[in-house]
Amino acid sequence: MNTYGTLFRLTTFGESHGPGIGGVIDGCPPNIELDQEEIQRELNRRRPGQSKIVTQRKESDCVEFLSGIFEGKTTGTPIAFFIRNHDAKSKDYGHLAHAFRPSHADYTYAVKYGIRDYRGGGRSSARETAARVVAGAIAKQVLRREGIRIWAYVSQVGEIALQKAWHELNPEAVESNEVRCPDAPTAEAMIALIRQVRKEGDTIGGVVSGVIEGVPPGLGEPVFDKLHAELAKAMMSINAVKGFEYGSGFEGAKMRGSQHNDLFYTDETGRIRTRTNYSGGIQGGISNGETIYFRVAFKPVATLMRSQESINEQGEKITIEGKGRHDPCVVPRAVPIVESMAAIVILDFLLRHRAYALD
Ligand SMILES: Cc1cc2nc3c(=O)[nH]c(=O)nc-3n(C[C@H](O)[C@H](O)[C@H](O)COP(=O)(O)O)c2cc1C
């Protein structure tokens, strides 16, 4: 479906080469003073054309709010918004009207619907994620009032992996370079690799790490809607995502219980804490009050600036030319998308948690 969330719900609409992209947020709490410039700043972090290592499509991505906000505050009614497309170059997609790009969504959309907007991949384009960033920026502002902070950063591009854990990093440094890795020497190496790959007409994958601090204990449902299950779904719903892990993740499979167990203690304020955090802040699908941290793996972008073998709608062998403006690596622009999806999930669970208490 085109809607996500239980109490804080986002519906998105639009295509990459249609008039624009937008959304409707239902269930946002009323009387929240919104900083609209901050929402625009978040969109600017995702915007195409923001640097030399991303797609060169030039969009201002200016968001226009149509409802749900009065005198700068949320009214509790649906918040509808629209972002107009200004720089779609649809002629770059003419050769794909009856052909399928390898590993994009052209074939699966054609087989599912029997009709597709081939221009820019239509609805399968990551342009849709602009709407998620608007909702995420609003959710983040609500969560900040609750002392919850969400941040993400690029921790890997190809084989270049940041060798520091989240707690050794300065979140303020994420925006200090165009790849969004908060460690300057690693960022430099990542940028050089993306430039090199782009020069070769190729693309490369990467990892975005996410951190959620200040989550109270008790968020999440115990069986199906486990907090980590919803985070996984939210992250896996982002274009080009191939993997999600939280806490010790796949590394945990190599460990023994005696190493992996997070031992409890009571701190000086009387709060129950754990000495280690292999659980990643979630036990039994419910937050335990420790920091939630996770990793999201993105594949290399499917559209290459070189020719590739493929087939057309008749199943005949063809060669697809590399054309248009594409990201050589998605992770620099995926950082605000990951933060946004995390914020939407956490706010939704916070509202669900509050619904348990009547006073
Ligand atoms: C921020 C971002 C930017 C992307 N840019 C491109 C792009 O320029 N070209 C492209 O072919 N795919 C791009 N993608 C990936 C496609 O949208 C994605 O591969 C496609 O929808 C097929 O879905 P799947 O890879 O999840 O199976 C991007 C993804 C993200 C998250």
Ligand SMILES: C=C(O[C@@H]1CC(C(=O)O)=C[C@@H](OP(=O)(O)O)[C@H]1O)C(=O)O
């Ligand atoms: C437009 C955006 O990124 C696009 C994401 C995308 C894809 O296939 O996902 C392919 C390219 O689309 P187009 O060729 O139509 O410009 C990117 O530029 C955006 O993120 O706003």
